[in-house]
Amino acid sequence: MKTYKQVFSELGEQKRAALIPFFVIGDPDFDTSLAIVKTAIDAGADVLELGIPFSDPIADGPTIQKADIRAMRSGMTVRKGLEFIRKVKNYKDIPIGLLMYYNLVYQYGTEQFFTDFHQAGANSVLVADLSIDDADEIVEPAVSAGLDTVFMVTPNTGPERMKLIASRTTGFIYTVSVLGVTGIREKLSDMIGGLVGKLKKLTGVPICVGFGISKAEHAATVASAGADGVIIGSKIVGLIESNLGNREKMLAEISTFLSEVKSTISPCTN
Amino acid sequence: MKYKGRFGDYGGFYVPEVLIPVLEELEEAFYRFYEDEQFVAELAQLSKNYAGRPSSLYYAKRFSEHVGFKVYLKREDLLHGGAHKVNNTLGQGLLAKYMGKAKLIAETGAGQHGLATAMIGALFGMETKIFMGVTDIERQSINVHKMKLCGAEVVPIEGGTGTLKDAINDALRYWTAHVTDTFYLFGSACGPHPYPTVVKHFQTCIGKETRQQCLEQIGRLPDIVVACVGGGSNAIGIFSGFIDDKNVRLIGVEAGGRSLSSGKHAATLVAGRVGILHGAKAYLLQDKEGQIHDTESVSAGLDYPAVGPEHCLLKDTGRAEYVAAEDEDVLDAFGLLSKTEGILPALEPSHALAFLCSQKGKLDAEQIVVVNLSGRGDKDVGIVEKRRPLEN
Numbered sequence: 001m002k003t004y005k006q007v008f009s010e011l012g013e014q015k016r017a018a019l020i021p022f023f024v025i026g027d028p029d030f031d032t033s034l035a036i037v038k039t040a041i042d043a044g045a046d047v048l049e050l051g052i053p054f055s056d057p058i059a060d061g062p063t064i065q066k067a068d069i070r071a072m073r074s075g076m077t078v079r080k081g082l083e084f085i086r087k088v089k090n091y092k093d094i095p096i097g098l099l100m101y102y103n104l105v106y107q108y109g110t111e112q113f114f115t116d117f118h119q120a121g122a123n124s125v126l127v128a129d130l131s132i133d134d135a136d137e138i139v140e141p142a143v144s145a146g147l148d149t150v151f152m153v154t155p156n157t158g159p160e161r162m163k164l165i166a167s168r169t170t171g172f173i174y175t176v177s178v179l180g181v182t183g184i185r186e187k188l189s190d191m192i193g194g195l196v197g198k199l200k201k202l203t204g205v206p207i208c209v210g211f212g213i214s215k216a217e218h219a220a221t222v223a224s225a226g227a228d229g230v231i232i233g234s235k236i237v238g239l240i241e242s243n244l245g246n247r248e249k250m251l252a253e254i255s256t257f258l259s260e261v262k263s264t265i266s267p268c269t270n
Numbered sequence: 271m272k273y274k275g276r277f278g279d280y281g282g283f284y285v286p287e288v289l290i291p292v293l294e295e296l297e298e299a300f301y302r303f304y305e306d307e308q309f310v311a312e313l314a315q316l317s318k319n320y321a322g323r324p325s326s327l328y329y330a331k332r333f334s335e336h337v338g339f340k341v342y343l344k345r346e347d348l349l350h351g352g353a354h355k356v357n358n359t360l361g362q363g364l365l366a367k368y369m370g371k372a373k374l375i376a377e378t379g380a381g382q383h384g385l386a387t388a389m390i391g392a393l394f395g396m397e398t399k400i401f402m403g404v405t406d407i408e409r410q411s412i413n414v415h416k417m418k419l420c421g422a423e424v425v426p427i428e429g430g431t432g433t434l435k436d437a438i439n440d441a442l443r444y445w446t447a448h449v450t451d452t453f454y455l456f457g458s459a460c461g462p463h464p465y466p467t468v469v470k471h472f473q474t475c476i477g478k479e480t481r482q483q484c485l486e487q488i489g490r491l492p493d494i495v496v497a498c499v500g501g502g503s504n505a506i507g508i509f510s511g512f513i514d515d516k517n518v519r520l521i522g523v524e525a526g527g528r529s530l531s532s533g534k535h536a537a538t539l540v541a542g543r544v545g546i547l548h549g550a551k552a553y554l555l556q557d558k559e560g561q562i563h564d565t566e567s568v569s570a571g572l573d574y575p576a577v578g579p580e581h582c583l584l585k586d587t588g589r590a591e592y593v594a595a596e597d598e599d600v601l602d603a604f605g606l607l608s609k610t611e612g613i614l615p616a617l618e619p620s621h622a623l624a625f626l627c628s629q630k631g632k633l634d635a636e637q638i639v640v641v642n643l644s645g646r647g648d649k650d651v652g653i654v655e656k657r658r659p660l661e662n
Contacts, residue, residue, distance in 0.1 A: 054560075054561065055430070055561040055562040056430075056435065056439050056547060056548075056562050057439075058285075058286070058439050058442045058443060058446075058548070059286040059443075059446070060443075061443065065429060072561070077559055078559045078560075079559075102284055102546045103545045103546045103547060103554070103556070103560040103562075104559060104560045104561075106545060106546055106560065107545060107556070107558070107559055107560030108559070108560070128286055129284045129285055129286055129546070129549070130284055131283070131284075131285065131286070131287050131290050132287070133271060133283070133290070134282065134283075134284065151287070152286065152287040152288075153287065154286075154287045154288040155288075156288060156291045156292075156449065157287060157290075157291070158291070161290075165287075176287070176288060178447075179288060179446065179447055179448075179449055179450070180288075180443075180446055180447035181443045181446055181447065
């Protein structure tokens, strides 16, 4: 199974940042969702971030909330998430980071969740509503299941805390570019350059940036600030929403957008 | 964070990283000011002259005759704003002022916490936004209007079922994006640490006063203390005064909605399972995989699928008992108190009264039961009118 380490070191040699699209599994339905993810892989995704829908996603803005609702209405469940990941891995061996809200992991049984999802092909599990303060609840089960750990850093995370987060992260640091929830934004936050720089000085762990990256030029700016990866969620989830009646057009627009981003973030300019 | 904010294994602060620094700031400020002489004096003065504390303890003689035991009402319904909510909003509002925050946000279900926050926003001259589900806006329109009169903006939330849970989701999202100048004035003794501790602290006045009033007016402690439980702030407030009095039974009454067996209720402690929502580990109403259930109750203020972490611990240790009252019995109890005492209770504490009615014939005549009458029923007259039209 391809690891984050392999991907980031290959990309590092080519001086490229990783293209990391985010989707809600099962949005708008299981089969279309799988077709979307395959399209994203074909368009050059280096890593995938996939979320299992939750009824109360407090870290997400309206675009991803609606995706969660679509997926749940189409019958998406945690157990179907396992099957989805297996199918993606059968299509291509690409690292997959799961993005979860804690209650779904907790109800499944944390250790069992990590074991089963690792076996299905996931590389890491980021729990959006579990901070580094409670890392003990997930780090050991994750590591013993063979998963990498991913934690978030935000613009208001202090330097000591950044160090602590870096010390417990084996996959990559999910760097949030804004104070706020996920969503499409016109302008890229001006905090991002400084934040990536600070983290780069503190740690050798790969730094991937997400939240609000909505245009190819945003991605280019993030990559040139030194980020190892660019996570794009709401923008492409929005393309699903705006093309619900037309699957061909939906896939084409996602493909076009991700290809455009891919070309702007490679080669990395620094 | 300095403290873990745990009640047994419950509570904690399960929130996205971006909220940790603001919760830390709140925790630090709370522990810096809550015993500060000037803060305490200012809060005491406002509690007395603005809110109307102490609230009275009233012997409800005719209601007692009906149920067959002695019922005393802690009259939080007489406070400014019509509910116990003002205790908390004054405390947290003052804390926000001491912290130098210029803006307040709050979630609300029944609108009582929203109104109590809007009042305090006006009192301290702070810009105030209230997040409220569209279902609740419709069923509590009088409170919406009152909030607006106090100068607050009411933000309608359409997500989910348009009730309290959805209002909290969006208030948290808004806070995430406005952490620097905005104080989130949380309404109940639940949510992430330090809120359960902060809210309880500002509601302990209910329990302290009640205990003292019992000793002065009755000459002894009550046998039972009863309160309704949604998030659980009025209940934890009154329970706190008696927690060490082992002979005093503490009973929390949850919203049984249509009925427990129908699944359409909000009886979290009675029928829920432990999980994580809105920053805390607590009993939740959820499906097998952990998706949070929609709740249903005649009372907007109890219509919530989680509950304060300290109540979870009190349930597990057996120090408090938790039961549920169904909508129809609640409406009966609302009618009974109105008719026998001329007091219109809010539908939330009407749950506690419904439990009392269920004890008719089961408790002996000398037993003393104190009910926290946490709010007045003016806001609910429309709902009662619809469910129980008056005969001409």
